[in-house]
Structures are given as structure tokens and as C-alpha cells.
Amino acid sequence: MSNTVQKIFVVEDNDWYRKLLVHLLSLNPDYEVTSFTDGPSILKALEVDSPFLITMDYRLPGIEGDELLKLIRQNHPNTVVIIISEQEDIETAVSLLKLGAYDYIVKGNDIRNRLTNTLFNASKQVKLIEKIEQLEEEVRTKFDFNTTILGKSPKMERVYKLLQKAILNNITVTIFGETGTGKEVVAKAIHYHASTKNKPFIAVNVAAIPKELFESELFGHEKGAFTGANQLRKGKFEEANGGTLFLDEIAELDLTLQAKLLRAIQEREASRIGSNLVYKFNCRIIVATHRNLLQEVKAGNFREDLYYRLYGLPIELPPLRERERDILLLSSNFMEKFCEENNQPTKKISPQAQQKLMSYSWPGNVRELKSVIELAAVLATSEQIEEDDIVLASSDMLSTLLAEEMSLRNYNLKIVQLFLDKYDDNIKLVADKLDIGMTTIYRMLKEME
Amino acid sequence: MEKPNFDNLLALIGGDREFLIELLQTFISSTEKAIMQFKHDMEQNNWKSISDCAHQIAPSLQQMGATESYALTKEIEQKTKDNHLIDNLKLTQLIHQLEQLNELIKRYIQ
Numbered sequence: 411m412s413n414t415v416q417k418i419f420v421v422e423d424n425d426w427y428r429k430l431l432v433h434l435l436s437l438n439p440d441y442e443v444t445s446f447t448d449g450p451s452i453l454k455a456l457e458v459d460s461p462f463l464i465t466m467d468y469r470l471p472g473i474e475g476d477e478l479l480k481l482i483r484q485n486h487p488n489t490v491v492i493i494i495s496e497q498e499d500i501e502t503a504v505s506l507l508k509l510g511a512y513d514y515i516v517k518g519n520d521i522r523n524r525l526t527n528t529l530f531n532a533s534k535q536v537k538l539i540e541k542i543e544q545l546e547e548e549v550r551t552k553f554d555f556n557t558t559i560l561g562k563s564p565k566m567e568r569v570y571k572l573l574q575k576a577i578l579n580n581i582t583v584t585i586f587g588e589t590g591t592g593k594e595v596v597a598k599a600i601h602y603h604a605s606t607k608n609k610p611f612i613a614v615n616v617a618a619i620p621k622e623l624f625e626s627e628l629f630g631h632e633k634g635a636f637t638g639a640n641q642l643r644k645g646k647f648e649e650a651n652g653g654t655l656f657l658d659e660i661a662e663l664d665l666t667l668q669a670k671l672l673r674a675i676q677e678r679e680a681s682r683i684g685s686n687l688v689y690k691f692n693c694r695i696i697v698a699t700h701r702n703l704l705q706e707v708k709a710g711n712f713r714e715d716l717y718y719r720l721y722g723l724p725i726e727l728p729p730l731r732e733r734e735r736d737i738l739l740l741s742s743n744f745m746e747k748f749c750e751e752n753n754q755p756t757k758k759i760s761p762q763a764q765q766k767l768m769s770y771s772w773p774g775n776v777r778e779l780k781s782v783i784e785l786a787a788v789l790a791t792s793e794q795i796e797e798d799d800i801v802l803a804s805s806d807m808l809s810t811l812l813a814e815e816m817s818l819r820n821y822n823l824k825i826v827q828l829f830l831d832k833y834d835d836n837i838k839l840v841a842d843k844l845d846i847g848m849t850t851i852y853r854m855l856k857e858m859e
Numbered sequence: 860m861e862k863p864n865f866d867n868l869l870a871l872i873g874g875d876r877e878f879l880i881e882l883l884q885t886f887i888s889s890t891e892k893a894i895m896q897f898k899h900d901m902e903q904n905n906w907k908s909i910s911d912c913a914h915q916i917a918p919s920l921q922q923m924g925a926t927e928s929y930a931l932t933k934e935i936e937q938k939t940k941d942n943h944l945i946d947n948l949k950l951t952q953l954i955h956q957l958e959q960l961n962e963l964i965k966r967y968i969q
Binding site: 423424425426429430433434437469496517518519521522 | 867871872873875878881882885886888889911914915916917918919921922
């Protein structure tokens with residue numbers, strides 16, 4: 411509903427008053443007014459049309475006013491209904507408002523002012539609702555699996571299968587992955603595809619909150635609970651009620667706070683600091699960490715009982731270097747989006763630039779890839795991204811190889827794999843390049859399986 | 860004899876005299892029907908129907924500035940609502956007032 415004419419239906423069995431209402435509403439050129447004399451005729455019209463607003467008398471022939479209101483609200487929940495009635499009975503007015511009437515106007519001398527004000531407010535509300543629905547849809551689209559979590563590698567296929575399971579219920583989800591692998595993106599994708607999609611998504615970066623303030627942040631505090639607590643503040647559990655609470659970098663949580671978190675999650679209740687009152691909450695918990703939580707448990711840094719409480723459905727996001735097939739797919743996608751956002755034609759990535767992207771280890775994972783692609787789009791002087799436009803933090807293959815420590819045997823396997831990726835699995839060519847036999851490569855490939 | 864006041868009504872409809880005439884003509888025909896209905900219902904002792912009819916015409920009487928007739932109509936509407944017997948005198952009085960009102964309006968239109 412932008413600046414187009416808005417349809418209004420008027421239901422009034424009194425000829426005189428119906429003419430008056432139609433005339434008053436038609437004084438506004440933005441309204442197209444159609445009138446009806448009884449309930450059945452408007453119900454028939456509503457089978458094929460959906461007006462912005464309906465004014466109806468309470469006492470109508472053919473159907474009771476509250477029954478008609480219920481039917482309208484049921485089938486046209488976005489249509490505003492205003493009751494215009496002779497009855498001054500407050501109980502009737504209240505019951506109709508509870509049934510979903512937007513306003514109840516008593517027929518009187520100020521009918522024009524009342525109608526004008528009510529229509530103005532109703533119009534604003536309808537626009538707000540439309541805006542909210544539009545924004546909600548944009549957010550849902552933004553976190554659509556198919557557009558935001560791209561990948562065709564086997565490891566990502568497994569992630570998709572787990573995501574499909576995660577959205578069917580409210581099991582706690584633990585997302586493991588190095589920095590930049592998309593942990594928050596996955597958490598949001600789960601939230602916006604599950605039954606929680608219309609409820610809040612509250613994210614907390616545990617590592618970013620000072621230990622002293624974490625309890626207040628999570629559970630809330632009363633006014634005056636401590637120095638600086640100038641007003642009541644709701645905690646994240648309360649804010650997330652009905653929706654999702656995402657605790658990022660959960661492994662960074664202090665041990666004493668872990669105990670409090672465990673209790674809250676187990677009992678599904680908490681108290682604000684400075685209050686004895688307990689409040690209940692019901693939200694889905696999703697946690698994420700780049701650490702190996704089990705190792706943290708063994709090292710005494712993370713509580714075992716909290717670990718098992720949070721474990722739920724584990725989703726491991728592979729580092730980008732283990733998703734070589736996805737590097738070019740993601741690169742194209744980031745390029746297309748960046749160019750679209752900046753009103754530019756999409757740039758192609760030259761084969762040399764692609765090679766450079768493929769041979770890097772991506773310690774910053776997907777986040778780093780996105781930054782590199784966007785910078786390349788800016789630096790490019792033509793419609794094609796050249797090798798020099800790809801600016802990497804560390805661009806030689808040796809650094810890529812040494813990105814993580816491993817045994818000599820595994821280094822050899824890694825070198826062979828890198829060369830195979832670089833030369834499109836051409837075993838003969840790789841054997842020549844590395845000055846080894848093809849049988850050696852076949853044997854190593856078998857070991858990799 | 861009660862005299863209607865059209866000033867408020869005219870202001871309400873944005874000073875549109877042509878539409879005022881249309882409304883007045885509609886009022887005349889609605890009121891004539893209501894008068895016939897009242898007479899018929901009185902003979903039949905159908906007080907519920909009298910209440911419904913009174914409910915119908917009351918808003919237009921209010922907008923027309925016919926305050927006495929409006930007050931009488933509302934009184935009759937309330938008393939006959941649950942099919943209660945009322946004093947026919949009041950209803951006869953209302954019918955008479957409505958007939959006089961119609962005559963005044965017809966003269967105004969002419």
C-alpha cells in the first residue's frame with residue numbers, strides 16, 4: 411500500500427446513515443468507498459476483494475455483528491474493522507475490541523472527526539505492519555540457506571543435513587568452527603528457519619563482555635542493584651524469551667559464571683541481580699566456539715556438566731581450506747553481491763586470479779575470502795579480476811602449507827593434494843612437477859581416503 | 860413544534876448543499892417508512908419491532924438537530940427493547956412529531 415487508492419467497505423443497513431458515511435469517507439480522494447446493506451453481501455464481496463478498512467454497524471440484518479466481525483478477522487486479518495454503532499453499551503464495545511475491532515465509534519455529532527482520526531491512525535498502523543513484514547521477509551531471505559550458506563563440498567553437505575534437522579525442533583545447538591567460518595550466520599539461519607523465526611534472536615559475544623558485567627548482562631539487574639545500575643535492565647534470557655539466545659565464544663566463559671549459566675539453563679529460570687523474584691524463560695540456546703570444548707573440559711577450563719548440557723546437536727563448520735571446491739563458488743557469490751550493492755556490473759575472476767585464490771590457506775576463512783574479493787572488486791581496473799587484484803595476507807604456497815603443524819608424512823600428502831588441486835587432478839603433470847612416480851601419487855591418494 | 864437545525868449537518872458534510880438536499884430527501888422517505896412501520900407494529904403490539912425501528916431512525920434525527928424527537932425515539936427504543944409494553948401515547952406523540960418534521964423539511968427543500 412503505497413500511494414495508491416485505498417479501498418474502504420461500508421456496511422450500514424440504514425439508508426440515511428450509509429449515504430452520510432460514504433459521503434464523509436469519499437471527501438478524501440485517496441479512498442475508494444463501496445457500500446453494503448447487510449452482512450451476507452459484504453461477505454460475498456470479501457471472497458474476491460480485500461479492502462484496507464471496513465466500517466460496520468453492530469446491528470445488521472442477516473448476521474450478528476460479532477459473528478460478522480469474527481468472520482472478517484479470520485479471513486482478512488490485515489483488514490482494519492471499525493464498528494460504527496448507535497449503541498453506547500461499554501461492555502459491547504469492549505467485547506468487540508477484544509474480538510479484533512480496531513475502534514468502536516458511537517454515532518454522534520462528532521462522527522467526522524472521529525472517523526478522520528481513526529482512519530489516520532489505522533493507516534499508519536497498516537503501513538507499519540507492512541514495513542515490519544517486509545523487513546522480516548528481508549531478514550529471512552538474508553539468512554536463507556540457499557543464498558547465505560553456500561557450499562558443494564562433502565563437508566558442507568553434512569552441515570546442510572544437520573541444519574535441516576536443527577530447524578525441525580528446538581534442540582540446543584553447538585557450532586564448532588574456526589574464526590570466520592560463519593558460526594553466527596549458521597545460528598541465524600537456524601533461528602529464521604525454525605519456529606522461532608518471528609521471535610527475537612539475541613546474540614551475546616561472551617569474549618567481549620567483562621567478567622564483572624556478564625552476570626548482569628545475562629540475567630539482568632534491578633535499579634540500584636550496584637553502583638551504576640541507574641535503571642532496571644532486562645537480561646538476555648528475558649529478551650530472548652520465545653526466541654533464540656546465541657552465546658558466541660562460549661569457551662571463554664569464566665568457570666564461576668559457567669556454574670550460574672548451567673543452573674539457569676537446567677531450571678529455565680533466573681533472577682535479576684538485586685532481586686529475589688525468579689522469572690521463567692523459554693528460549694532456544696545456540697552456542698559457538700572456535701575451541702575444542704572437550705579438550706577444554708579435560709584441561710579444567712570448561713565444566714563437564716555444562717559441556718554435556720550444551721552439547722545437543724553439534725555442527726562442525728569446516729575451515730575454508732578443507733572446502734577447496736567452495737572457494738570459487740563463494741568468490742563468485744561475494745563478487746556478485748558486492749557489485750550489485752554498488753550498482754556495478756559483476757566482474758569476472760581470471761583463471762590466474764582463481765588459481766591464486768585456490769592455493770591460499772585462508773586462515774581467516776570465509777570472512778577473509780569475502781574481504782579479499784571485495785577489495786579485488788575495488789582494485790580491479792577492468793571488468794575482470796586479475797591476479798594482482800587478489801591481495802592476500804600471505805601469498806606464497808609455502809606459507810599456505812605451513813599454516814598448520816603436522817607430521818612429515820602428512821606434509822607430503824598435503825603437498826600432493828595442493829598440486830592436484832592446482833593442476834585439476836592431472837596426476838601425470840603433478841608427478842612430473844614433483845619428480846615422483848605416478849604410482850607414488852596413487853598410493854598417497856589411497857592413504858588420503 | 861420542533862424545528863430541525865441543519866447547520867451542524869451542513870458543516871459535517873463539508874458545506875455541500877446539493878448533498879444536503881439528497882440527505883433530506885432520504886430522510887423523508889426513511890421516516891415515512893418508519894411511521895408506517897410504527898403504526899403497523901402498534902396494532903400488532905410488536906414492541907420489539909418498534910424498538911428496532913426506533914434504533915434505525917435515531918442517528919439521523921440526532922444529526923438533523925431534532926433533539927426532542929431524538930430523545931423520545933431513544934426512550935421508546937430502550938423501553939420496548941425486550942418486547943415490553945409501553946404507553947401508546949408516547950409512540951403516537953413520536954409519530955406526530957415525525958410527520959411534522961417531514962412537512963418542515965419538504966417546505967425547506969422547495
